Amino acid sequence: xRRKSFDCRRLAAAAAVGGMSLLGRAQVTEYQQxxxxxxxxxxxxxxxxxxxxKAAAMVYRRYCVVCHGELGDxxxxxxxxxxxxxxxxxxxxxxxxxxxxxxxxxxxxxYDTIARGLDRxxxxxxxxxxxxxxxxxxxxIKHFSPRWQTEKPGQRIEIxxxxxxxxxxxxxxxxxxxxxxxxxxHGAEGRAxxxxxxxxxxxxxxxxxxxNFAEGGRFKCGTTDRDLYRIFMTGMDGTPMxxxxxxxxxxxxxxLVFYLRTLQPFPSKQKEIAKPLGLKPINPNATGP
Amino acid sequence: xxxxxxxxxxxxxxxxFLLTFSSSASALPAFARKYGLRCSACHEAWxxxxxxxxxxxxxxxxxxxxxxxxxxxxxxxxxxxxRITPQWHRESTDKVSVDTALTGLQQITSHGFDLxxxxxxxxxxxxxxxxxxxxxxxxxxxxxxxxxVMARLDNLFGSSWLNLxxxxxxxxxLISEKRILTLTNISGVYQTYHFRPPNDSNFYGQIGDNQxxxxxxxxxxxxxxxxxxxxxxxxxxxxxLPSSNGYTGFFSASQAFDTGRLGVQRVGFYAMAGEAPTYFxxxxxxxxxxxxxxxxxxxxxxxxxxxxxxxxxxGKLDFLAVTQHGSDSAYFAATPSxxxxxxxxxxxxxxxxxxxxxxxxxxxxxxxxxIQRSEFERVSQxxxxxxxxxxxxxxxxxxxxxxxxxxNPRAGFAFHNEYSWLxxxxxAPDGSDLTSSSLFLGFDFDF
Numbered sequence: 001x002r003r004k005s006f007d008c009r010r011l012a013a014a015a016a017v018g019g020m021s022l023l024g025r026a027q028v029t030e031y032q033q034x035x036x037x038x039x040x041x042x043x044x045x046x047x048x049x050x051x052x053x054k055a056a057a058m059v060y061r062r063y064c065v066v067c068h069g070e071l072g073d074x075x076x077x078x079x080x081x082x083x084x085x086x087x088x089x090x091x092x093x094x095x096x097x098x099x100x101x102x103x104x105x106x107x108x109x110x111y112d113t114i115a116r117g118l119d120r121x122x123x124x125x126x127x128x129x130x131x132x133x134x135x136x137x138x139x140x141i142k143h144f145s146p147r148w149q150t151e152k153p154g155q156r157i158e159i160x161x162x163x164x165x166x167x168x169x170x171x172x173x174x175x176x177x178x179x180x181x182x183x184x185x186h187g188a189e190g191r192a193x194x195x196x197x198x199x200x201x202x203x204x205x206x207x208x209x210x211x212n213f214a215e216g217g218r219f220k221c222g223t224t225d226r227d228l229y230r231i232f233m234t235g236m237d238g239t240p241m242x243x244x245x246x247x248x249x250x251x252x253x254x255x256l257v258f259y260l261r262t263l264q265p266f267p268s269k270q271k272e273i274a275k276p277l278g279l280k281p282i283n284p285n286a287t288g289p
Numbered sequence: 290x291x292x293x294x295x296x297x298x299x300x301x302x303x304x305x306f307l308l309t310f311s312s313s314a315s316a317l318p319a320f321a322r323k324y325g326l327r328c329s330a331c332h333e334a335w336x337x338x339x340x341x342x343x344x345x346x347x348x349x350x351x352x353x354x355x356x357x358x359x360x361x362x363x364x365x366x367x368x369x370x371x372r373i374t375p376q377w378h379r380e381s382t383d384k385v386s387v388d389t390a391l392t393g394l395q396q397i398t399s400h401g402f403d404l405x406x407x408x409x410x411x412x413x414x415x416x417x418x419x420x421x422x423x424x425x426x427x428x429x430x431x432x433x434x435x436x437x438v439m440a441r442l443d444n445l446f447g448s449s450w451l452n453l454x455x456x457x458x459x460x461x462x463l464i465s466e467k468r469i470l471t472l473t474n475i476s477g478v479y480q481t482y483h484f485r486p487p488n489d490s491n492f493y494g495q496i497g498d499n500q501x502x503x504x505x506x507x508x509x510x511x512x513x514x515x516x517x518x519x520x521x522x523x524x525x526x527x528x529x530l531p532s533s534n535g536y537t538g539f540f541s542a543s544q545a546f547d548t549g550r551l552g553v554q555r556v557g558f559y560a561m562a563g564e565a566p567t568y569f570x571x572x573x574x575x576x577x578x579x580x581x582x583x584x585x586x587x588x589x590x591x592x593x594x595x596x597x598x599x600x601x602x603x604g605k606l607d608f609l610a611v612t613q614h615g616s617d618s619a620y621f622a623a624t625p626s627x628x629x630x631x632x633x634x635x636x637x638x639x640x641x642x643x644x645x646x647x648x649x650x651x652x653x654x655x656x657x658x659x660i661q662r663s664e665f666e667r668v669s670q671x672x673x674x675x676x677x678x679x680x681x682x683x684x685x686x687x688x689x690x691x692x693x694x695x696x697n698p699r700a701g702f703a704f705h706n707e708y709s710w711l712x713x714x715x716x717a718p719d720g721s722d723l724t725s726s727s728l729f730l731g732f733d734f735d736f
Contacts, residue, residue, distance in 0.1 A: 058654065061329075062327075062329045063330050066326055067326075077697060118354070120354070120356075123354070124324075124354055127511040128511060128553070130547040130553055131547060131549075133552070136550070
């Protein structure tokens with residue numbers, strides 16, 4: 001029953017995002033983008049920095065336009081060759097946010113993504129920019145979409161302090177992994193080989209792969225435990241990875257973080273603590289509805 | 290008179306050297322193809338790297354995402370690029386020895402259509418964190434040599450501070466001569482990287498030349514801090530152990546600073562110190578015939594180069610600055626060098642000099658750049674007695690522009706137009722100043 005309602009929510013969210021994207025595409029023109037350049041909504045604020053979009057025009061042209069395109073619609077000349085496809089800024093839908101699913105990210109979210117890059121994509125870490133240049137780029141990115149003119153970013157989700165890691169919590173994390181059916185995409189052992197893995201598509205209908213924990217690559221939206229926790233709660237908009245904010249409690253999310261760390265191929269405190277448990281991979285057949 | 294002849298000979302050899310080696314700049318559409326980036330992502334104007342390109346290079350030609358290993362590429366992907374520059378150029382020198390001239394000297398001007406050398410670049414990753422670069426390079430008549438051959442272990446133990454390179458490579462010069470933006474016969478190399486006073490025979494201390502050796506390099510994750518140290522054979526990059534057992538060390542360090550919208554500024558220093566042979570053993574008057582190379586170099590004596598480097602960005606305007614203080618052992622004061630197993634002639638002392646270079650760029654946009662460079666070399670101590678103190682002092686100025694009408698992730702093309710002028714004090718055959726100029730128009734392209 002829980003799964004059914006959960007799937008409905010996903011469907012509704014996808015439809016909303018898809019609708020928004022169509023609306024956005026129909027509305028955005030180069031003329032409008034030019035007009036938005038001069039609006040306060042197109043500036044950015046990161047700490048004590050104020051980003052101004054026009055200041056980033058040259059930087060965007062030099063570094064970003066080849067993938068994201070002149071209009072920020074993800075149709076740069078290299079877009080046809082890269083996979084995953086470049087972000088379409090006219091939709092203002094971002095994977096890495098600190099805000100609830102369906103809402104705009106904060107300026108800091110985009111700012112951090114530029115410096116961190118996105119692993120398993122062609123987006124490298126652009127930490128060579130100065131802080132001001134990055135802030136300006138955030139402002140430039142915002143001028144591509146009408147959403148920034150009419151909406152405010154969502155409230156940052158709260159992340160409670162990380163509890164102590166215990167064997168019980170790790171075991172409980174495995175139970176959460178089974179209950180909310182992470183395994184369907186990520187696989188019983190986190191190898192990205194769940195029964196749904198090969199059928200996944202992003203909101204624009206393009207094939208997409210789930211994260212392979214056993215491979216041990218960097219997480220897309222940050223490498224710390226807090227970053228991993230945040231992903232459960234925000235989801236990755238535009239992808240099949242939903243928000244579980246309404247499905248799991250904060251302490252359950254931490255338990256899930258601890259369990260997922262045991263699936264990664266490198267040594268960790270969680271792995272050490274989990275050793276005496278002798279955890280076996282979950283049995284998908286035993287976790288039906 | 291002998292001195293003048295030596296000077297002319299040295300000038301001719303230098304010119305031949307410059308013509309042979311000056312074209313080997315690096316710009317690799319193969320990388321752009323691999324990552325889907327435009328050349329402007331890594332190059333301020335190709336082939337000159339920008340900060341992001343420098344970081345890419347320092348990471349072992351890796352963007353540091355999971356797409357760096359060649360396993361991610363289509364099997365037909367081959368990381369190769371060629372570069373060549375068809376051109377029209379005009380060269381002029383005001384005092385050349387000519388038999389038919391009334392004074393024995395005549396201004397010679399020649400112009401016409403020509404070619405640069407051809408570079409075949411291939412480089413990239415053999416596996417994640419194992420990179421390579423191989424560059425067979427020819428002169429304009431098609432005679433090839435290996436300009437670069439190296440393999441590098443990157444990010445050892447997961448640390449960006451541990452990278453080891455072995456082979457023949459460009460020294461870790463912050464301002465790379467192999468990525469120079471100026472192309473005339475005069476400006477195709479940095480005079481500051483090759484200068485030595487008239488009569489000075491030590492060609493082992495040229496920091497612009499690729500060298501054979503082992504390099505340690507380390508940098509912070511964002512490349513703000515960089516350090517490197519190299520152990521090199523003192524043979525100016527020539528294979529076959531031609532100069533025996535001398536070694537040279539090269540060190541560099543730099544720090545970059547965040548200055549808001551102005552960009553990232555960088556300052557650093559470098560030092561080169563080494564020793565090289567002053568004479569060679571002979572057999573029947575010729576070089577030794579040894580089975581494993583000519584190991585006849587003897588009488589090693591020291592030399593050093595050191596200076597500061599700065600890269601300053603002010604929006605569309607940027608400045609590159611290099612200083613150099615050079616010093617050679619007194620045994621190198623003459624050409625050929627004075628054998629170290631003989632006493633120094635009276636009055637002979639270590640040649641020393643100072644060099645300064647400032648190159649200014651105005652980047653109108655990523656597809657149009659204006660360039661100006663000034664170089665000044667000043668001899669502070671002549672090696673041989675009786676030589677006027679300003680003999681060999683050199684001024685060089687060049688200005689031009691490069692226009693990139695196309696810029697895509699597959700190829701590079703630039704229309705290059707430039708004029709250069711050089712004057713060296715008292716080095717003409719008659720002991721007066723020698724002045725040269727060079728005008729260049731060409732299509733510089735790589736694919």
